[in-house]
Amino acid sequence: MTKTLLIFKEGIAKSQKVRERLVKNIDRQTDTEITLNLSDLDFDFNKKEVKISHYIKDTEYPDVVLKFNDFISLVQS
Secondary structure, three states, X not given: OOHHHHHHHHHHOOOHHHHHHHHHHHHHOOOOEXXXXXXXXXXXXXXXXXXXXXXXXXXXXXOEEEEHHHHHHHHHO
């Protein structure tokens, strides 16, 4: 797992509400961008992908693009 995904998982680990909101956003298609503490999420509803970026651009924290199903699995794990 990349550092970007580890930081993202750490950021949502303690909040069931945040995890639920992220999953519901895929169904509702309401937000194309969501900013969390250390992560920025960009939802592409046409491609069914989410790009997860660290809030500071750094080669040690590369952007990660996940298909919606993989993103949901990550959020719910």
